Amino acid sequence: MARIRVLIVDDAVVIRRLLHNILSIDPALEVVGSAPGGKIALARIPQLNPDVIILDVEMAEMDGLQTLREIRKIYPRLPVIMFSAHTAKGAAATIDALLLGATDYVTKPSNADSLDAAIESVRENLLPKIKQFQPLIKQSTLEKSPISVSAPEKKTLVRKSGRIDVVAIGVSTGGPNALAVVLQKIPRDFPVPVLLVQHMPPLFTKTFAERLDSLCAIEVKEAKGGEFLKPGCAWLAPGDFHLTLKKAPDGISLKLNQDTPENFCRPSVDTTFRSAAEIYQGHCLGVVMTGMGRDGLRGSECIYELGGQVIVQDKESSVVWSMPQAVVNAGLADQIVKLDNLGEEIVNRVKKSQLSSAVPFGATHD
Numbered sequence: 405m406a407r408i409r410v411l412i413v414d415d416a417v418v419i420r421r422l423l424h425n426i427l428s429i430d431p432a433l434e435v436v437g438s439a440p441g442g443k444i445a446l447a448r449i450p451q452l453n454p455d456v457i458i459l460d461v462e463m464a465e466m467d468g469l470q471t472l473r474e475i476r477k478i479y480p481r482l483p484v485i486m487f488s489a490h491t492a493k494g495a496a497a498t499i500d501a502l503l504l505g506a507t508d509y510v511t512k513p514s515n516a517d518s519l520d521a522a523i524e525s526v527r528e529n530l531l532p533k534i535k536q537f538q539p540l541i542k543q544s545t546l547e548k549s550p551i552s553v554s555a556p557e558k559k560t561l562v563r564k565s566g567r568i569d570v571v572a573i574g575v576s577t578g579g580p581n582a583l584a585v586v587l588q589k590i591p592r593d594f595p596v597p598v599l600l601v602q603h604m605p606p607l608f609t610k611t612f613a614e615r616l617d618s619l620c621a622i623e624v625k626e627a628k629g630g631e632f633l634k635p636g637c638a639w640l641a642p643g644d645f646h647l648t649l650k651k652a653p654d655g656i657s658l659k660l661n662q663d664t665p666e667n668f669c670r671p672s673v674d675t676t677f678r679s680a681a682e683i684y685q686g687h688c689l690g691v692v693m694t695g696m697g698r699d700g701l702r703g704s705e706c707i708y709e710l711g712g713q714v715i716v717q718d719k720e721s722s723v724v725w726s727m728p729q730a731v732v733n734a735g736l737a738d739q740i741v742k743l744d745n746l747g748e749e750i751v752n753r754v755k756k757s758q759l760s761s762a763v764p765f766g767a768t769h770d
Contacts, residue, residue: 407431408534411454413445413471414487415463419512421456423487426526442471449479456534459506461488461497461634469501475503483507483537483723485530491512495611502580503615507723508533511605536577536696536724550666559670567755568632569596569687571678571750574673574703576603576695578723580612580741583693584619587638589747592621595758598638599647599680600624601673603693606643611713613640629660641671648679656683667699673727677703689753691746692737693717695727701734708736713753715739717746 410433412423420438421538422679439445443466445457457475461468468486475484488494490511498509510530510752513522558732575583579602588599604612607670613626616638627639627647632655641647645660666672673692677700680688692700693715704714714736716728719745731737741749 407434408523408538409453409455411445411448411452411457412557413434413440413457413463413468414438414460415465416460419460420488421555422522423526423530426523427531427534430531430540433531435633436672439695442468442474445471446474449475449482454482456483456485456537458485458487458530458534459501459672461486461494461501462491469504470745472501472504472506480505483509487512487530490605490607492607492611495608496547497613498678499580499615502612503584503619505581507537513704520731522555533577535691536726549693556736566757566760567687568754570680570684571596571689571691571754572599572601572677572703572707573691573693574601574677574695574700574727575667575671575693576697576699576724576727578694579603582717582721582723584616585743586691586693586747586750586755587616587620587622587624590620590622590638590751592636594636594751594754596754597633598622599676600638601671602640603669603671603677603699604643609640609643616640625755627658627660629658631656640748641676644670646671646675648675649683651683656729662690666702667697669697669699673700674703678706681706683714684712688712689750690714691716691750693743694722694724696724697726697729700727701730701736704731704736705734713738715741715746715749715753 410427412420416470424435427435436454437448439448441463459468472484484506486498486506486509488498488500488509488511510533513525589738613624617624623637626642627638639658648659649658651661666674677690688707690704692704708714716731716737718740719725
């Protein structure tokens with residue numbers, strides 16, 4: 405199997421050496437070069453033909469955001485992993501990069517005094533992010549032809565109702581930019597609440613929710629716990645917390661917990677999907693978007709078996725199709741939708757279901 409060709413871009417010589425030494429040891433990776441700044445990196449990309457770029461966010465001459473903008477003009481599908489500080493400033497810059505089209509990100513080691521700890525942090529966090537692109541290395545800089553994928557034969561199931569009273573969206577790698585595309589298609593008068601699970605650490609989710617809120621017609625908030633769900637508002641699961649629901653006589657509220665991670669994730673898509681399905685029964689729409697792994701599969705199964713609906717993002721528009729593919733392969737996907745059409749599909753399904761149902765929103769579910 406061909407090794408993944410990596411280009412390191414960072415203005416700190418110590419960081420470049422650290423990354424080079426760690427990555428070069430792994431037999432699946434090949435460090436083809438490094439650059440101390442954005443301008444040099446842009447010149448070296450066509451010479452070195454990397455499969456993945458590790459890009460520092462804060463650089464003196466040409467920062468990571470400026471460099472990323474130029475990369476995306478020429479190489480729209482080349483995987484770029486941002487390497488940022490785990491600070492409020494670093495989180496804000498990373499979110500901006502992800503919304504500009506960065507593929508993923510890794511935070512720099514926070515314990516600069518311990519070389520061993522720094523090395524271990526890079527191994528644990530950066531190496532898996534690079535290796536997830538192994539299946540894509542032959543296509544990373546090429547425009548791919550449209551891929552038609554059909555879901556397997558559906559399981560036999562009697563739907564309880566076509567009405568949708570909540571939308572739950574799960575996403576991981578490539579998610580911030582994709583979520584922004586989808587949520588900007590949802591109008592302010594959207595008749596149901598939206599739950600969002602994006603694999604992301606603390607601090608980053610707060611900034612991400614604020615960015616989405618500034619871009620979208622609907623209100624987007626980081627969940628705090630205790631809020632009651634309302635139409636036209638989306639709640640993002642905070643980093644390191646699972647997001648669940650609680651039913652009470654006066655409404656349905658959000659709950660947070662730090663139970664064991666599911667699929668190595670907290671927040672977990674499965675946890676939120678399962679809770680939404682249990683509370684709303686057959687009146688839940690689950691949406692699984694781009695991401696690595698299988699998080700969302702078990703939750704989608706719960707939604708489907710209780711009579712809800714599940715749709716997924718298509719392969720062509722996904723950065724990594726692992727999460728949606730798991731749902732498709734299990735025969736749980738009602739529809740596979742291109743990213744550009746996904747927001748409109750969600751809106752149409754919800755509004756059509758509300759119009760066709762005589763049961764008003766907020767009624768008690770059987």
